[in-house]
Amino acid sequence: MDNLYSQCESSFLFGMNQENEVGRQIKYLGGSKVLVVYSKLSSSIGNLLDKVRRSLRNSGLDYTELSESFVNPRISTVFDGIKICKTDNVDFILAVGSSSVCSLSKVIAAGAVFDDSFYEMFSKKSDIEKALPVAVISTSICGGCATSKDVTVYNQMDDGSLKVMKCSSDVLAPRFVIYNPELCSINSSNYAFNFVRLIDVLFRRYFAVNKNTVLAEKVLESTIKTVLVMFDRIQEKPNDVDCITNLMWASITAYVNPMLNYNDEACVQILERALISVYDCNPEEAASIIIPAWFKFVLKKKENKIAKLGASSFDIPYNFSDIGISAARTVEFITRKLESLKLPVKLSDLNGSAADIDKILRKVGFPEIKTIGTNDPYTQTDCEVILSLAL
Incomplete structure (x- = not known):
């Protein structure tokens, strides 16, 4: 049995037209001047x-805006936001x-009020005790990560590669998250990315589950199966x-479930970030390369659980x-x-x-560190x- 302390810092507003409530919610929480952060890469x-903008104005709130132009959020944009x-x-x-916009916003929120040197915020010894309040309007079916207190941004190095910058704190959890399925479009261009992003986090949760937590295991097996069925439809x-709607709840389940282990930083996740650092590829591209390679590596060691996953979720x-x-x-x-x-x-698919x-x-941290993966x-x-x- 694992000991557990669970607390969800974020409120959820789920359903049609909930984005119209954003101004009222921010005003209720004491906001008066809002920085709206979004991605230029989103066409919709x-x-x-x-x-x-209309909701903020109707609530008597002043606002300013910041846009991001990169798939992998950059420190340079964080500085602009601060x-x-x-x-x-x-x-x-x-x-x-x-x-990516969520991560960017959370780092800006912490950096704007951080007392020490900015880069100290990413030190393992650093304790982020305060941040500006953050809220999220999610436009992704994989929006469960919006509730996370862990964030990653990237610093571009002189050689063109990226350096991973991570920080974590309870104060980075958003005050509220708005989920409206109508804001999340799936088309031929983003179908594959949405699938691998969602299945990636569900696999990580599944293999981090304590062997005695049968209910958590069953929930994840049924969630993974639901994801496959919904994507086929x-x-x-x-x-x-x-x-x-079902896919959004699958993502939320992966991030807001007291039975699941959120303290495990998995090998797969770390290797994915290393690939992003070297190739500046989409996170989903990194995941689709590492996932099958990792499964092949652990095939013998974890064959019981892999076989169980296949039978329960893939009808094998x-x-x-x-x-x-x-x-x-x-x-x-x-x-x-x-x-x-x-x-x-x-x-080779990424050249x-x-x-x-x-x-x-080296991007992972070897040989300075001896192992990766918390549990x-x-x-x-x-x-x-x-x-x-x-390869």
Whole structure:
């Protein structure tokens, strides 16, 4: 049995037209000057921003805006946001968009009132005790991460690669999150990315579950199966609100569930960030490469759980006489699913090669650190093998 302390800092507003409530909610929480943060990369955000501006004005709130131009949020934009907050006396931050905008907004919120050197905020010894209040209007079906207190941004280095900058604090959890399924569109261009982003976090949660927590395991198995069913349906009927609603709840389940382990920083997650640092690729591209490679690496060690996942979530027959066969079929199913979505599944798909492995391992932190993964440690050699399986 694991000891548990669970507290959700965020309120949820879920449903149609809830974004119209944003001004009233911010005013109720004491905001008066709002920094609205959004991504320039979103082609469908214009109408939503008009709604947000109208709601803020109708509530008597002043506001200013900041846009991000990168898939992976940059420290340079954080500095721009901090400057705006201090110059314009911003007292509330509103993130409008997906996970990258949320991360950006939370770091700005902390940096605007951080007393020490800015980069100290990302030190493991640092204790972030205060931040400007943040709220989120999620435009992603994978918006469960909006509730997270853990954030990642990137600093561009002289060689063109990215340096991962992470921080975590309870004060970074948003005051409220607005989820409206109608704001989340799924089309041929983002279908695959949405799928892998959602399935990635569910896999991480599934393999972090304590073996004695049967209910948590069953919840995740049914959630993963629901995700596959909903994505199949949405291919036939794009932007079906009922399907999107189920997918959004699947994402929220992965982040707001007292039975799940949120303290485990998994090997998969760390390697994905390292790939982003080296190739400046989309997070979903990094995930689609690392996921099958990791499954192949742990196939023997975790064959019981992999076989169980296959039987429960993917309808792969459970071979009682040889569990390894069921586990291998499950890994093959996952790999083929990613390939069918035209996602990269090898480093070569990102123009990478074996020569990049040392660079990726250095981005992870090796050899200065000995292992990665909080509850399931992996050595440098382990990670090298995983990356080799992705060639």
